[in-house]
Amino acid sequence: MGLKFELGWIDYAIMLIYFIFVLGIGWALKKYMKSASAFLEAGRSMPAWVAGLAFISTNLGALEVMGMTGSGAKYGMLTTHFYWIGAIPAMIFLALFMMPFYYGSKARSVPEYLKLRYDEKTRGLNAILFAVMTILASGISMYALALLMETVLGWNFHLSLMLSAVIVLGYTYLGGLSSAIYNEVLQFFIIVIGLLPIVFLSLKQVGGWSGLEHSLAPIVSAKGYAADTFTSTWKYTGAAKSNPLGVEWYGIAAGLGFVLSFGYWCTNFLIVQRAMAAESINAARKTPLIGAIPKMFIPFLIIVPGVVALVLMNDASTGFSIMVDGKANYDLTIIMLLKQYLPTGVLGLGITALLASFMSGMAGNVSAFNTVWTYDIYQSYIRPATGNKDADDKHYLKVGRLATIFGVVVSIAAAYLAGLFGNIMDFLQTIFSMINAPLFAVIFLGMFWKRTTGHAAFTGLLAGFLVALLHHGLTIPEGATTLVKGGWIGVVHTYPVEMAQNFWTAIFAFTTSASLTVILSLITKKIKSDDELIGLVYSMTPRSKVIVKEWYNRPVVLATIVGIICVILSIIFW
Amino acid sequence: MGLDIRFPIGLMFTIFGFILSIYGLFTNSNTEMYAKSLSININLWMGVFMLIFGSIMFYFAMKKVLKQKI
Numbered sequence: 001m002g003l004k005f006e007l008g009w010i011d012y013a014i015m016l017i018y019f020i021f022v023l024g025i026g027w028a029l030k031k032y033m034k035s036a037s038a039f040l041e042a043g044r045s046m047p048a049w050v051a052g053l054a055f056i057s058t059n060l061g062a063l064e065v066m067g068m069t070g071s072g073a074k075y076g077m078l079t080t081h082f083y084w085i086g087a088i089p090a091m092i093f094l095a096l097f098m099m100p101f102y103y104g105s106k107a108r109s110v111p112e113y114l115k116l117r118y119d120e121k122t123r124g125l126n127a128i129l130f131a132v133m134t135i136l137a138s139g140i141s142m143y144a145l146a147l148l149m150e151t152v153l154g155w156n157f158h159l160s161l162m163l164s165a166v167i168v169l170g171y172t173y174l175g176g177l178s179s180a181i182y183n184e185v186l187q188f189f190i191i192v193i194g195l196l197p198i199v200f201l202s203l204k205q206v207g208g209w210s211g212l213e214h215s216l217a218p219i220v221s222a223k224g225y226a227a228d229t230f231t232s233t234w235k236y237t238g239a240a241k242s243n244p245l246g247v248e249w250y251g252i253a254a255g256l257g258f259v260l261s262f263g264y265w266c267t268n269f270l271i272v273q274r275a276m277a278a279e280s281i282n283a284a285r286k287t288p289l290i291g292a293i294p295k296m297f298i299p300f301l302i303i304v305p306g307v308v309a310l311v312l313m314n315d316a317s318t319g320f321s322i323m324v325d326g327k328a329n330y331d332l333t334i335i336m337l338l339k340q341y342l343p344t345g346v347l348g349l350g351i352t353a354l355l356a357s358f359m360s361g362m363a364g365n366v367s368a369f370n371t372v373w374t375y376d377i378y379q380s381y382i383r384p385a386t387g388n389k390d391a392d393d394k395h396y397l398k399v400g401r402l403a404t405i406f407g408v409v410v411s412i413a414a415a416y417l418a419g420l421f422g423n424i425m426d427f428l429q430t431i432f433s434m435i436n437a438p439l440f441a442v443i444f445l446g447m448f449w450k451r452t453t454g455h456a457a458f459t460g461l462l463a464g465f466l467v468a469l470l471h472h473g474l475t476i477p478e479g480a481t482t483l484v485k486g487g488w489i490g491v492v493h494t495y496p497v498e499m500a501q502n503f504w505t506a507i508f509a510f511t512t513s514a515s516l517t518v519i520l521s522l523i524t525k526k527i528k529s530d531d532e533l534i535g536l537v538y539s540m541t542p543r544s545k546v547i548v549k550e551w552y553n554r555p556v557v558l559a560t561i562v563g564i565i566c567v568i569l570s571i572i573f574w
Numbered sequence: 575m576g577l578d579i580r581f582p583i584g585l586m587f588t589i590f591g592f593i594l595s596i597y598g599l600f601t602n603s604n605t606e607m608y609a610k611s612l613s614i615n616i617n618l619w620m621g622v623f624m625l626i627f628g629s630i631m632f633y634f635a636m637k638k639v640l641k642q643k644i
Contacts, residue, residue: 010597014590021586028577050579182579189583193624197616204612343607345597345617349590 011348052290061361072306076230139414194353255503438464464513584632
C-alpha cells in the first residue's frame with residue numbers, strides 16, 4: 001500500500017479555510033500589540049478556560065499525536081501512563097502549589113523566576129538551555145511536518161517546510177503570544193474533532209472494546225506477554241519483563257510519574273507560560289486543572305486507535321500496514337489510519353487536524369523562545385553590554401518581534417538537522433529528561449525551602465545535566481545501533497528498551513541535582529534576605545485571603561475532581 | 575485582548591459543518607466511496623456534528639455581545 005493520499009478539492013478547501021482562520025486570528029489581534037507585555041505575555045488577560053485549553057494544546061503537538069498512536073500499537077494501553085500517572089499528579093501540583101509563586105512573583109518567565117529566587121547565573125544557564133531546546137523542538141516539528149506533506153500529499157519537501165514556517169511566523173509575528181494561545185484553542189478543537197471519526201470507525205471494525213480485547217489476545221500472546229497485557233495499565237508491571245514498556249511499576253511511578261512529569265509540567269516554560277498568561281492568580285491556578293480534564297481523555301482519541309492498528313496490521317484482509325521499505329514505522333500509524341478509514345471530505349478534516357497539531361507545536365515553541373530571548377537573554381545580557389540599560393517598552397516589542405523571525409529561521413536550520421534522527425519521540429524525551437529533571441529539583445527546593453542558595457542551585461542544575469549526559473553516554477537500549485541512543489562514551493549497562501533508559505536517566509539527574517543542591521545550600525552562605533524571598537518561597541509568603549464564591553471556581557475543588565476521575569480511569573483500565 | 579475566540583471557532587466549524595453536510599448529501603448514493611468508512615456516510619455525520627458544535631459556540635459568543643450592548 002502506498003503512502004500517498006488521493007485528496008479531492010473539498011479536502012483542500014477545508015485546509016485552506018483553516019489557514020485563513022489561523023492567519024485571520026493573528027490579523028485580528030494585531031491592533032492590540034502595542035507593548036512588549038501584550039506581545040510576549042498576552043497582557044496577562046486570558047480567561048482560565050482559554051489558557052487551560054491552550055495549556056493542553058501546546059502539549060498536543062504532532063510529535064505527541066504521531067508518537068503516542070505509534071506507542072499505542074507498540075505498548076498498548078500501557079501508553080496511558082504518559083497521560084494519567086505521567087501528567088495528572090504533576091498538573092495538580094503545579095496548579096495548587098507552584099502557580100501562586102510563578103504568577104504571584106510577577107516573573108515573566110521561568111528563567112526570570114530563577115533570577116528573582118536565586119541569582120543571575122542560574123537564570124542565564126536555564127535561559128540558554130531552554131532557548132536551544134525550544135528551537136530544536138520547533139525544528140523537529142517542522143521537519144516532520146514537511147516530511148509528512150512530501151510523502152502524504154506529494155508536495156515538495158523544501159516548499160512545505162517554507163510554507164509551514166511562513167504561516168507560523170505570520171500569526172505569531174502579528175499577534176504574539178495571544179495569537180499563539182487563541183490558535184492553540186482552535187487547534188485543540190480541530191484535532192479532537194478531526195480525529196474523532198477514526199476512533200469510531202476503527203473501534204467499530206474490531207467490534208468495540210470487547211472485540212478489541214478478543215482480537216488482541218492471540219497477537220499479544222504471540223509476543224510472549226499475557227493475553228490482556230495490551231489492554232491493561234498496571235496489571236503486568238510487577239516485573240519489567242512481563243510488559244512491553246520494559247519497566248517495573250516503581251520505575252513508572254518514580255521515573256514517569258514523578259521525575260519526568262514534574263520536570264515537564266511544572267518547569268517547562270512552554271507549558272507554564274500559558275498559565276502565566278491567565279487574567280488573575282485564580283485563573284492561573286485553574287489553568288492546569290482545566291487542561292487536565294481533556295488530557296485524561298486524550299488517550300481514547302489517540303492511543304486507542306493505535307491499539308486497534310495493532311490488530312489491523314496482523315490481519316492481512318484489512319490491507320493495513322505501516323511497513324516502509326520492509327521496516328515497521330510506528331510514527332506512521334495515525335497517518336495510515338486516516339488513509340484506511342476516511343473518504344474524501346472528512347479526510348481533509350483529519351489532515352487539517354494533523355497540520356494543526358504540527359503548528360501548535362511550532363508556534364508554542366516560537367512564542368516561548370521569543371519571551372525568553374527578549375527578557376532573559378537580550379534584556380539581561382545584550383542590552384546592558386551596549387551601555388543603554390533603560391530601553392523603552394517599544395524597543396522590547398521590536399526585539400520580541402525580531403526574535404520571532406530569528407526563532408523561525410533557526411528552526412528551519414534545525415529542521416534540516418532533525419532529518420538525521422530516527423525515533424523522534426524518544427529522542428525528544430531524552431533531551432527533556434536531561435534539562436527538566438534537574439530544573440525541577442532546583443525550582444522545587446527553591447520554592448519550598450528558603451535556605452536554598454543561588455550557588456547551590458546553579459551547581460545542582462549543571463551537575464544534574466552533566467550526570468544525565470554521562471548516564472546517557474554510558475548506557476544503551478538493547479539493539480540500538482546509533483550513538484544517538486546512548487553509549488557514546490562506552491557501554492556499562494544495557495536497558496531492555498529505550499523507555500527504561502530515559503526513565504533512569506531522569507531519575508539519576510534528579511537525584512544528583514537535588515542532593516547536591518541540598519548539601520551545598522547548607523554549606524554556602526544565604527545571600528537573599530527573608531524579605532527578598534516574599535512571594536517566591538512558600539514559608540515566606542502570606543496565604544492569600546481571596547475567597548472564591550462559586551465552588552466550581554475553587555482550584556482545590558477542581559483538583560479533587562480531576563484526581564478522582566484519574567483514579568477511576570486507572571482502576572477501570574487496571 | 576478584545577477577541578472572543580468563540581467567534582472564530584463557531585464560524586469555522588459552522589462553515590466546515592455546512593460544507594461536509596452538503597457534500598455528504600450529494601455523495602450519499604456513492605457506496606464505493608463510503609466502503610472505506612464501513613458504509614457509514616461519515617461526511618454527513620461529522621458535518622451535522624460540526625454544524626451543531628459551531629452554532630453552539632457562535633450562540634454563546636453572540637449572547638455575550640448582545641448582553642454587553644444592553
